[in-house]
Amino acid sequence: MSDTPHLLVAWHSRTGAARALAQAASDGAGDGARLLSADTVEPGDLLDAGGYLFVCPENLATMSGLMKEMFDRCYYPVLGRIEGRAYATIIAAGSDGAGAQAQIDRIARGWRLRRVAEPVIVNFAAQTPEEILAAKTVPETALAQARDLGEALAEGLAMGAF
Template sequence: MKNLLVIYHSQSGGTERMAQAVYAGCQQDEDVETRFLRAFDATLDDLLWADGIIFGTPENFGYMSGALKDFFDRTFYPAEPHQINLPYCMFVSSGNDGTGAVREVDRIVKGYPLRKINDPLIIVGGFKDEHQQKCEEFGLGMAAGLSLGIF
């Protein structure tokens, strides 16, 4: 059994809807156990437990959410001796284009080091019903990749 960690932050609810749909997709793979945590609740122990990570954040002022940045601040240096070389991907809810948040997360996680396994899922302009399936497929793709040993 592989372990998949979904860490996200949402203030207005859009990213949370994405996160719930991504999590639903992860749960479709019975060979993967998934933890679903808000960024303020996730810890180094969760990182050490995980075989892969999905980050979720809104783009705020061209940057990731403060809560996700807080997670990185709390875990980066304690994680250093562990060389947590895990696959990751991310999803972003954005009013603009989401690239600022993606760029900054990618920059920080190289130091853990984490390995980016696919392009981010970016939804611009708010979560709509038609995004549900895309988010579920995103989560299932990561879970299936872990369970099959692709990542």
């Protein structure tokens, strides 16, 4: 990897949707990204990155537990050390995604991160237990949006725009 600050794409997925969206964003960013599942992210990964894309499902109106565990594990070790860095989010939602989005934004405010793109919420309208638990197929339009976001974030980091 070059000396250009890279984008950390941290993700968790239960049904495949958030994983596909994270992969698409990483593909869009190319060599400017590092894709890590939330359960493997360590404080050093956050310190090494120039910006962040957090991708997860909404579960029971909140971010997924493994994504929350990543924040719990890494919050204090990087507090005061990543202020001002860029971040963005993609939420794979069964309803509106607002709860998961609000939780991540609150953590980002505590870290003093700077949101540089509007939240992306991909709503699968899964409301029955069968729909909620089923593997998801992400529409190509949402994958393209994720690729574009990854590309824009990596380019912004490379240009020093954020």
